[in-house]
Amino acid sequence: MSELKLIPQHGGYRKLKSFQVAQLCYDITVRFCSRYIDKFSRTRDQMIQAARSGVQNIAEGSQASATSKKTELKLTQVARASLEELKLDYEDFLRQRGLAQWDRENPLRQALIDRRCQTADQVAAWVMEVAKRSGNGGQDREPSTESTTSTLSTRIYPELSANAALVLLAVACSLLDRQVERLAQDFATEGGFTERLYRVRTAHRRKQKQS
16 A cells, blocks of 8 residues: 655646647737737737636646645636636627637537647648638638638638637637546545645554554
């Protein structure tokens, strides 16, 4: 039987799929805001901060798990809430500009997920591929208006980019929902630091008596 540790293994957040996708969303958001959101707009700062908050709180929660499962759970929920806020900003961007938001059945959603992009550059390359197919009368559904050279940059690219971000945010939020559920179950069954401290002390006293 392995020895019960007071401070369990913790951290390792870089290996979490939720962290990886959230970080990708952050990188995409920084690029998106630089290209499509006015630099003097509060929305720009809010979107970048929300994206950053999602990443940072996952990392902080993972580190905090050493001494507080409750804090880990709370910070993971904060990360989830930050990404939900960011989703609303992207939805607002589309709605306010008369651009289409993809429905759940849109094949481009699954196409992007299946691409398994690891970097913002890879997402940007996918957006360019889809935009060019749409502009040349390809099989992809045209985003919202007839394609011309000018509309590629003024409508199609921003529409595709915002929807791509929404798809990846949906993936990140789904992963965080499952992560929060698992953390809540672990906390309910195993308790937190106080309960672990009690078990460690009990085991130590029992070992002393035996020796």
